[in-house]
Amino acid sequence: MSERKQRSDADAVVHSGGGEGGDAVISDQRLLRGARSRRTIVRHAVDVASLEGLGGLSLGRLATDLGISKSGVQTLFGTKENLQAAAVEVARDVFNDAVVHPARTAPRGAARVRVLIERWVEYAEVPLFPGGCFWAANLADFDSRPGRVRDALFQCQRDWRALLAAELRHAADAGEIAELDVELAAFQIDAVLIAANTALRMSDEEAYGVVDKVRRVVEGFLVPPH
Amino acid sequence: MSERKQRSDADAVVHSGGGEGGDAVISDQRLLRGARSRRTIVRHAVDVASLEGLGGLSLGRLATDLGISKSGVQTLFGTKENLQAAAVEVARDVFNDAVVHPARTAPRGAARVRVLIERWVEYAEVPLFPGGCFWAANLADFDSRPGRVRDALFQCQRDWRALLAAELRHAADAGEIAELDVELAAFQIDAVLIAANTALRMSDEEAYGVVDKVRRVVEGFLVPPH
Numbered sequence: 001m002s003e004r005k006q007r008s009d010a011d012a013v014v015h016s017g018g019g020e021g022g023d024a025v026i027s028d029q030r031l032l033r034g035a036r037s038r039r040t041i042v043r044h045a046v047d048v049a050s051l052e053g054l055g056g057l058s059l060g061r062l063a064t065d066l067g068i069s070k071s072g073v074q075t076l077f078g079t080k081e082n083l084q085a086a087a088v089e090v091a092r093d094v095f096n097d098a099v100v101h102p103a104r105t106a107p108r109g110a111a112r113v114r115v116l117i118e119r120w121v122e123y124a125e126v127p128l129f130p131g132g133c134f135w136a137a138n139l140a141d142f143d144s145r146p147g148r149v150r151d152a153l154f155q156c157q158r159d160w161r162a163l164l165a166a167e168l169r170h171a172a173d174a175g176e177i178a179e180l181d182v183e184l185a186a187f188q189i190d191a192v193l194i195a196a197n198t199a200l201r202m203s204d205e206e207a208y209g210v211v212d213k214v215r216r217v218v219e220g221f222l223v224p225p226h
Numbered sequence: 227m228s229e230r231k232q233r234s235d236a237d238a239v240v241h242s243g244g245g246e247g248g249d250a251v252i253s254d255q256r257l258l259r260g261a262r263s264r265r266t267i268v269r270h271a272v273d274v275a276s277l278e279g280l281g282g283l284s285l286g287r288l289a290t291d292l293g294i295s296k297s298g299v300q301t302l303f304g305t306k307e308n309l310q311a312a313a314v315e316v317a318r319d320v321f322n323d324a325v326v327h328p329a330r331t332a333p334r335g336a337a338r339v340r341v342l343i344e345r346w347v348e349y350a351e352v353p354l355f356p357g358g359c360f361w362a363a364n365l366a367d368f369d370s371r372p373g374r375v376r377d378a379l380f381q382c383q384r385d386w387r388a389l390l391a392a393e394l395r396h397a398a399d400a401g402e403i404a405e406l407d408v409e410l411a412a413f414q415i416d417a418v419l420i421a422a423n424t425a426l427r428m429s430d431e432e433a434y435g436v437v438d439k440v441r442r443v444v445e446g447f448l449v450p451p452h
Binding site for chain 1: 277282356363365366369376407414416418423427439443
């Protein structure tokens with residue numbers, strides 16, 4: 001879905017950001033599309049942001065990195081905030097494609113929780129983003145900066161916790177696992193994943209055993225009722 | 227202890243960073259001490275870093291913020307890395323004074339764990355640093371940047387987890403609480419604290435109930451043996 005969605009978002013940004021000379025904007029955009037799509041620019045923005053934080057992004061830096069004109073990037077995104085918001089959206093799509101969607105083939109409940117966690121571990125160990133988890137790198141950075149970038153970042157975290165909570169709820173209702181406070185459990189699992197991601201970015205010594213810790217914490221919530 | 231420690235560190239930095247013109251360096255330093263101490267500069271650096279990350283620090287910016295000459299700041303710290311390392315050290319002292327040292331009056335074991343957590347909650351709710359927890363703001367930021375700043379940051383985290391683990395171990399050995407994997411428990415508690423700190427920086431809606439979550443997680447590890 002994301003390719004089509006991205007395109008209509010690109011149009012929205014151009015139209016709202018443009019103002020004068022609509023035709024010039026559109027032909028600029030076509031030129032850029034020919035060489036490197038907006039998606040490529042945003043994907044690179046996501047990589048930079050996973051390493052240095054969304055704060056480290058700038059329209060000029062991306063233009064330099066990718067060998068395109070700054071005015072072209074400016075035409076597409078208008079402001080740094082638009083670029084940051086677009087990066088959050090693409091990061092979310094990449095995360096969903098890697099972690100959330102594959103788990104849909106697993107039966108709901110405990111089995112799906114396990115698949116989600118294994119996919120997450122893979123995502124953190126062989127990262128899709130060079131700096132590891134995009135959210136771990138940016139949530140703490142943006143928590144003191146109100147605005148739509150922060151809102152978008154936290155919406156992703158809320159969605160992820162809600163997904164874990166829903167599957168735990170399903171497992172408990174089906175009698176697969178002992179009754180538990182699913183909100184609290186999802187909060188704890190998410191916290192442990194973020195801590196594990198940090199450890200995985202560090203030395204081998206620091207990372208040693210951390211995936212095992214994650215699995216043990218999750219299994220602690222998946223014990224059958226007695 | 228920290229005041230004396232800071233001073234000898236300042237000297238060490240000046241001596242290693244200086245090189246030529248030792249007398250000029252010392253008189254520069256005396257001038258600066260008269261107006262604003264190194265501690266004031268570093269304390270401001272810690273505040274900036276808690277909000278914008280250690281990456282947001284620069285010698286020039288601190289000089290401007292505090293109305294002192296950039297060359298004076300340069301004389302004291304030499305490099306941005308020295309300044310960042312000094313900021314980590316002061317942040318650790320502030321944290322220890324606020325959270326770790328007061329808990330020493332509590333009996334070892336479960337009681338001390340509870341005091342540590344309550345002091346930590348206070349530290350995160352009415353933050354000593356304007357951006358909230360200094361480590362939450364910087365660990366994720368520095369995890370992909372090897373070097374002595376990262377090492378110093380992670381040493382603080384290791385010390386904190388080791389302290390929690392030691393008190394849990396004490397509680398279990400004394401039969402106060404049920405046997406548990408204290409390393410895993412300390413890892414989980416630390417992860418939940420960092421997640422709570424992030425929530426506390428956000429809207430009231432996001433922060434609602436998060437301190438209660440922290441307490442419930444901790445109490446979950448402090449159940450008496452059956």
